[in-house]
Amino acid sequence: MEYLDFETPLKDLEDQLIECKLIGDKSDIDVSETCKKLTNKIQETKKQIYKNITPWQRVQLSRHPSRPYTLDYIKALTNNTFLELHGDRNIRDDKAMIGGLGKINDQSYMFIGQQKGYNTKTRQYRNFGMANPEGYRKALRLMKSAEKFNIPIITLIDTPGAYPGLEAEERGQGEAIAKNLFEMFKLKTQIICIVIGEGASGGALGIGIGDSVMMLENTWYSVISPESCSSILWRSWDFKEKAAEALKLTPHDMKKNNLIDKIISEPLGGAHRDRDQMLESIRDSISKNLSYFKDLSSEEIMNERKNKFLKIGRNQGFISNSEDLSTLTIKNNNFDKILKSKKVLIGSIIVVLVLLIAVFSLF
Numbered sequence: 001m002e003y004l005d006f007e008t009p010l011k012d013l014e015d016q017l018i019e020c021k022l023i024g025d026k027s028d029i030d031v032s033e034t035c036k037k038l039t040n041k042i043q044e045t046k047k048q049i050y051k052n053i054t055p056w057q058r059v060q061l062s063r064h065p066s067r068p069y070t071l072d073y074i075k076a077l078t079n080n081t082f083l084e085l086h087g088d089r090n091i092r093d094d095k096a097m098i099g100g101l102g103k104i105n106d107q108s109y110m111f112i113g114q115q116k117g118y119n120t121k122t123r124q125y126r127n128f129g130m131a132n133p134e135g136y137r138k139a140l141r142l143m144k145s146a147e148k149f150n151i152p153i154i155t156l157i158d159t160p161g162a163y164p165g166l167e168a169e170e171r172g173q174g175e176a177i178a179k180n181l182f183e184m185f186k187l188k189t190q191i192i193c194i195v196i197g198e199g200a201s202g203g204a205l206g207i208g209i210g211d212s213v214m215m216l217e218n219t220w221y222s223v224i225s226p227e228s229c230s231s232i233l234w235r236s237w238d239f240k241e242k243a244a245e246a247l248k249l250t251p252h253d254m255k256k257n258n259l260i261d262k263i264i265s266e267p268l269g270g271a272h273r274d275r276d277q278m279l280e281s282i283r284d285s286i287s288k289n290l291s292y293f294k295d296l297s298s299e300e301i302m303n304e305r306k307n308k309f310l311k312i313g314r315n316q317g318f319i320s321n322s323e324d325l326s327t328l329t330i331k332n333n334n335f336d337k338i339l340k341s342k343k344v345l346i347g348s349i350i351v352v353l354v355l356l357i358a359v360f361s362l363f
Helices: 004-028 032-051 055-062 070-077 120-125 133-148 168-172 173-186 201-205 226-234 237-247 251-256 274-291 300-312 334-340 342-362
Strands: 099-104 105-112 154-161 189-202 211-216 218-220 263-265
Touching: 004 032, 004 055, 032 263, 055 189, 055 218, 055 237, 070 105, 070 154, 070 274, 099 133, 099 274, 105 133, 105 173, 105 263, 120 133, 133 173, 154 274, 168 173, 173 201, 189 201, 189 274, 211 251, 211 274, 218 251, 226 237, 251 263
Parallel strands: 105 154, 154 189, 189 211, 189 218, 211 263
Antiparallel strands: 099 105
């Protein structure tokens, strides 16, 4: 088990517990009481550490090397029925973006997500979870296939961002992500999006438009990473903790601002501490969302998704009925009304010209 810097007190206690058990195994000394006290102290320390966690520490937990990745979740959720599909039918198969069909409780799903590596070799193979344009085009191709057969879509988001290389930009990185956003709003099948790790920038948003957007408890979702934000504002990574606080990127901040629908609780200490419990929570959340959307028609699903995103950030400047957002219109200000009135506009121009002539005649 690897530990983060703020988990040092926990590491010391767990090391002591391991040593205590070894002493008990190698000798006739009864260490059961000591082990029990250490176990209780470990639980208390866990509560103290993880209940007062800072935004930056949550970012660190989302990147924990022992944390489950997309393929770990998919294989466990589908009980190894996952069939991976490859290629964007244009350039090549992007290894950072995976997708395919799998079953959960006899219900077929199209799974799509970014995959990171477990070691140096696999991280390079997966491009550190940073997809190229062909990755997003592959994702869209699979979504369109799912729509054709009315199969629900599950996207698992875990990326430090879309690949920013020159070749990616030459092949249309921005266009590929923008097209995904446009098309995902129009898909006539259920889409469930879950942030399972890092949710950075357009790389995350490229597969993040859904009927239900959820985040695991120790994840983050933002337009920029704390390190990049710090380097832009302060010309140094030393202020990443301050940046993480200011960006409001935690699941609780996202829920408070109505940017996500649900926070999925993690085991104390993170998803890697109890994978079975984490999987059960995700499976339960998927089932509840599916049962809600199952009774809706494809048109109703699409309209609900559209209205869900139209509500974001529109508390001012728009006239809308909170129950029916199909009447959403832009509120016209007085200046717009004046411009639209030709008579008033012509009259105003004449008055201005007369005043200008009068001023110049004085000189």
